[in-house]
Amino acid sequence: MSTTTTSPTTTAPTPARPRVEVPPIPATRLVAVELRKMFDTRAGAWLLASIGLTAALASAAVVLWAPDEAITFSTFGTALGVPMTVVLPIIAILSVTSEWSQRSGLTTFTLAPRRGRVLLAKGVGVAIVGVLGTLVAFGVGALGNLLGAAVAGVDPVWDLSLAEFLRILLAMNLSVAVGFMLGLVFRSSAAAIVGYFVYSFVLPTLSGLLAAFQEWFRDLQPWVDFNLAATRLYDVSPTGEQWSQLGVTALIWLVVPLAVGTVLTLRSEVK
């Protein structure tokens, strides 16, 4: 049986459509698309709403249960931090993992095959969400502070300096970055979310136990416990040494795995 291509068929060849010069996809467009994809599903919309909802719940709890002298803006700030460090990282995780868990990456990475650019756009997108989400949460907290002061019949206390606020903003975005990193490392929603809870709840407990019972670990702990170093950001004013500890632990627990996860994702097969 003849199975090789020989001559063209008798039909006149149709002229190929001429190539139209297409400009490359700008990075800003990729960021806008990735932001849109974070919130255009029902789950995404609920996560977005939950930024405001959990902030309102945390503020309400402070208004209801905190003693009058504790009705200050920084109390609200501390209360808000807890739900934000859960909701914001989950948005970051799903932004990455849904491409694999929901397999939408097949479309995403054929429309924008330079994956590094897509990952960068996602990273910028979750950072924007981290900053805006924190701002919204603190806006809700400010309303709570006014309301709480009115209920308690005291003057509202605005005891959060800009520097303190910026440090909290940094802490929030570090947890967002951890979520993003875990998304890249696992590329599976369930695994990355479990990973995040291990990171923020299991590891700190183990580290605390180890420090409590093992002499040799006690001095080492501040230099290896990322969570401990990050909580210093909520302190009144971290020392230079504490900043160094934050840098060292972030390098170990965030930067290195982020690099590994990025390389894995760039090389992986999208199925």
Next chain:
Amino acid sequence: MPARVAAHDAGPMITIESLSKSYGRFTAVDHVSFTAESGRVTGFLGPNGAGKSTTLRILTGLTPPSSGTALVDGVRFADLPNPGREVGVLLDASAQHAGRTGREILTVAAATMGLPRVQVDAMLERVGLSEDESCRRVRNYSLGMRQRLGIATALIGDPRVLVLDEPANGLDPAGIRWMRDLLRGYADQGGTVLLSSHLLHEIEVIADDLVVIGNGRIVAQGTKAELLAGAGTVVRARDRDGLTAALAAAGVEHTVTPDGAVLVQGEAAHVGELAQRAGVPLTELRSADSAGLEEMFLELTATSQREGAAA
């Protein structure tokens, strides 16, 4: 960036050259080479697991090849500045976020390509998804609706090349007819279509060129006319032994099929002359059409599936 060869000057639109992909010791794609020309529909045919999807994923930059190259219009897919505007791709209609609406998926794709929003409505209408259907979430879509949405995503950038993996899956007969007409029209306007299928008849009615793959290797390729011409002649006679003796005497290769017909590797006219000279009256004499291709395809399927004997 590599120099781009203008398509209308020369050369096929899609060039796959000695492409291989191994997973450990398993070779999914083994030195595959073929081309797809503009103005033609190229059918990529093979049984399930033959390496079709892997080849198409390598072509579209989703899977890194172990060796070899896959180029679209002379460049790697990943080097296209805005690939959605040049190559429409549908690899798996079900690979979409189940929680997005069909309209939203198309809107996101259009936004990535930098297209105006109005094209989304026009495209939804073109692929036959109603306003109501487009606002449903994809988890509630039938496979046929997902295929239509996938086709819409592939077409919306008005590309010159279409790469479609099993696009007819899940479509009803009217949908298959619609798809066939759409692809035919697309190729007639100078577009390049590369589509895969594991169904011979589906490919046969639409493709101009065929590339047949089995166990990761190309086993046949050429224009449809060539491949069908190579299929030989079906001939029947009451005196079958006389017929086969005449064929054997003339040195013509032939086989007896289970239903008693003789499949001859030769032109019908030649077979007729031989029979007349031998004085054997024929009861049937016709070109085998796809019979030979089908037999080859069945053999392929048999060797690539464990229940080979049944096939």
